[in-house]
C-alpha cells in the first residue's frame with residue numbers, strides 16, 4: 001500500500017477534528033474525500049503530508065512510517081515521496097512554469113539536466129508544454145493547476161494529495177484538470193487522494209469517503 005493511515009487523531013483550538021480516521025490507498029488508485037465545510041479535510045491532508053502533528057495514530061508512506069519521524073526526516077520524506085496540489089496552484093511567480101516544476105526535484109537532489117527533462121516531459125503530458133517558459137503570473141487558473149500537478153509529480157512520489165484542486169476553476173477547466181489527475185495515477189503508479197466539494201470530481205475517483213464526526217466513512221454508508 002502506498003498510503004496507510006490508522007486511527008488518526010488531531011485536535012486544534014480545543015476541537016477534535018480527527019477522531020480515529022483510517023485511510024488506505026494502493027498505488028495507482030484514487031480516493032476522493034468529501035465532507036462539510038469545516039469538518040477538517042484540509043487538516044487531514046496536512047496531517048497526511050506530515051505538515052501537522054497527529055496526537056495519535058500512524059501514517060505510513062510506502063514502507064516508511066511518517067509519524068514519529070523527526071522534523072528533518074519528515075521534510076525529506078515529504079519532498080521525495082509526497083506530492084501536494086493546493087487549490088490555487090501556489091506557484092512561485094518569479095519562476096517560469098518549467099522552473100516551478102523542476103524545483104522540488106532539484107531540492108530532492110536530482111541532477112539539473114534530469115530535473116528539467118522530467119519537468120519538460122510532465123508539462124507535455126499535461127498539455128502545457130508550450131507554456132514552459134511563460135510568465136507564471138499570466139497563466140490562467142486551469143493552466144496554473146496543470147503546472148501544479150506537474151510539480152507534484154516531478155519527484156515521482158508514492159502519494160499525491162490534492163486539496164480542492166479544481167475549487168478555483170470553471171467547469172471546462174475543472175473537467176480538464178480532473179481528467180488529468182485521475183488518468184495519471186495508473187501511468188505513474190502513485191496513490192491519489194483528492195479533497196473536493198465537487199460531486200462530479202469525487203465521482204471519478206475509484207472510491208469516495210466522507211469525513212464525518214472525525215472519521216472517514218464510505219460514501220455509500222454516510223448519513
Ligand SMILES: Nc1ncnc2c1ncn2[C@@H]1O[C@H](COP(=O)(O)OP(=O)(O)OP(=O)(O)O)[C@@H](O)[C@H]1O
Pocket residue numbers: 012013017035036037038039040041042043044
Ligand atoms: N490552527 C487553527 N486554529 C484554530 N482553528 C483551526 C485551525 N486550523 C483549523 N481550524 C478550524 O478547524 C476546522 C476545520 O478546518 P479545515 O480547514 O481542516 O476544514 P475543511 O473541511 O477543509 O473546510 P473547507 O471545506 O471549508 O475547506 C475549521 O472550523 C477551522 O476554522
